[in-house]
Amino acid sequence: xxxxxxxxxxxxxxxxxxxxxxxxxxxVPLNHSKIGWRVANDERIKASLPTIQLVSQRxxxxxxxxxxxxxxxxxxxxxxxxxxxxxxxxxLHIPVRFVPDLIGQKAHQAIMEAKSGDVLLLENxxxxxxxxxxxxxxxxKLASLGNLYVNEAFSASHRAHASVVGITKYLPSFxxxxxxxxxxxxxxxxxxxxxxxxxxxxGAKISDKVGMLKYLASKADLILVGGAxxxxxxxxxxxxxxxxxxxxxxxxxxxxxxxLAKELITQVKTEKVLKDNYIPLPKLLFPFDVxxxxxxxxxxxxxxxxxxxHTNMKDEEENxxxxxxxxxxxxxxxxxxLIAQAETVFWNGPMGVWENPLFATGTRTIARAxxxxxxHSVVGGGDTIAAAHHxxxxxxxxFVSIAGGAALEYLSGKTLPGIKPLIKFTPN
Ligand code: ADP
Ligand code: MG
Numbered sequence: 393x394x395x396x397x398x399x400x401x402x403x404x405x406x407x408x409x410x411x412x413x414x415x416x417x418x419x420v421p422l423n424h425s426k427i428g429w430r431v432a433n434d435e436r437i438k439a440s441l442p443t444i445q446l447v448s449q450r451x452x453x454x455x456x457x458x459x460x461x462x463x464x465x466x467x468x469x470x471x472x473x474x475x476x477x478x479x480x481x482x483x484l485h486i487p488v489r490f491v492p493d494l495i496g497q498k499a500h501q502a503i504m505e506a507k508s509g510d511v512l513l514l515e516n517x518x519x520x521x522x523x524x525x526x527x528x529x530x531x532x533k534l535a536s537l538g539n540l541y542v543n544e545a546f547s548a549s550h551r552a553h554a555s556v557v558g559i560t561k562y563l564p565s566f567x568x569x570x571x572x573x574x575x576x577x578x579x580x581x582x583x584x585x586x587x588x589x590x591x592x593x594x595g596a597k598i599s600d601k602v603g604m605l606k607y608l609a610s611k612a613d614l615i616l617v618g619g620a621x622x623x624x625x626x627x628x629x630x631x632x633x634x635x636x637x638x639x640x641x642x643x644x645x646x647x648x649x650x651x652l653a654k655e656l657i658t659q660v661k662t663e664k665v666l667k668d669n670y671i672p673l674p675k676l677l678f679p680f681d682v683x684x685x686x687x688x689x690x691x692x693x694x695x696x697x698x699x700x701x702h703t704n705m706k707d708e709e710e711n712x713x714x715x716x717x718x719x720x721x722x723x724x725x726x727x728x729x730l731i732a733q734a735e736t737v738f739w740n741g742p743m744g745v746w747e748n749p750l751f752a753t754g755t756r757t758i759a760r761a762x763x764x765x766x767x768h769s770v771v772g773g774g775d776t777i778a779a780a781h782h783x784x785x786x787x788x789x790x791f792v793s794i795a796g797g798a799a800l801e802y803l804s805g806k807t808l809p810g811i812k813p814l815i816k817f818t819p820n
Pocket of ligand 1: 618777
């Protein structure tokens with residue numbers, strides 16, 4: 393059994409003499425307007441507030457550190473964290489002092505002058521190349537900002553960077569409240585999901601998802617595949633996909649993912665699930681009908697074609713530039729009926745190009761089926777959450793993971809470099 397060292401279980405270690413360095417993920421989308429840069433989506437900021445408040449209420453000085461975007465150097469001033477500090481103060485009523493420095497004299501001075509319970513936000517970690525290099529000296533300098541460290545940036549914890557890995561060598565290190573919660577929710581999916589456990593995978597890039605798919609294949613009772621990821625499986629089954637989006641790694645390894653898909657299909661071949669307690673279905677399902685268009689931004693409904701997929705379809709449709717852009721009505725219906733029987737659902741990846749209303753029905757149907765079922769539902773992935781939000785369903789899931797790619801890596805069975813230092817091993 394692994395247990396995370398959560399700050400809420402060790403709160404007695406924090407008092408008025410503490411200076412707590414909290415690594416947050418304030419890498420939020422910023423919009424430029426006449427009045428300057430504004431925060432466009434604040435989910436990750438909000439998720440860190442309970443930890444910030446807890447530490448501040450204990451009387452400690454709170455030193456927030458984060459990255460923002462991909463600056464080439466500290467000359468990329470538009471990637472300053474200053475607008476985020478303003479946002480925290482004005483919108484979320486957390487008075488935050490922004491310090492335009494990270495490890496220099498100015499930062500140390502500001503921390504020294506701060507009063508008990510004050511919150512400071514320092515400048516973008518990635519203004520320093522040493523952050524991504526997990527540089528030892530830089531890590532030490534970050535550690536010298538305080539006397540205790542809290543990681544509240546799960547979404548950055550799959551990268552071995554100084555602010556999530558290096559720093560933990562030099563300070564007592566704990567997990568933030570939200571990070572602890574995310575890990576516990578994901579651990580439940582891995583260790584003891586209530587059965588039937590239905591895994592729903594879609595979206596664009598199978599490369600992001602294949603690790604999780606392989607790891608969870610034996611734990612899930614049913615795997616429903618959609619989106620461009622499904623095209624990989626269709627190809628593996630020898631079905632025609634025309635010009636549909638399908639991911640290949642590179643010229644040499646052209647069919648690596650198709651091979652992987654084939655392996656997965658074979659791996660679970662003998663396992664069946666019973667629909668309505670008597671209809672046997674394969675455990676791994678991909679679409680048997682699709683909505684196809686000639687272009688992603690097709691606006692004319694009459695030009696969208698329903699295609700039933702079967703092995704000898706090439707002849708009749710030869711040279712057609714079809715792209716499969718959503719799961720078809722029959723697939724949609726079957727998936728929804730199967731989701732209704734679930735007790736646990738994990739969903740990552742839209743079923744189609746939901747940004748175009750003509751190809752949004754698959755994703756909307758699946759989102760609705762999940763929230764209407766009695767299942768404990770966990771949803772993750774930036775685009776999946778955006779789609780769910782678009783359909784006004786995002787508040788209805790049991791848990792929305794904001795950890796992005798880090799959650800997918802965690803669900804691949806990996807010990808993430810930033811999580812490892814926060815784990816306490818307890819005997820079974
Ligand atoms: P997430 O961010 O939730 O992990 P992804 O980034 O993997 O999801 O995929 C989201 C994108 O996949 C969407 O922008 C959507 O347009 C695209 N997509 C889904 N299905 C298809 C498809 N059949 N063909 C092309 N693109 C697709
Ligand atoms: Mg995405």
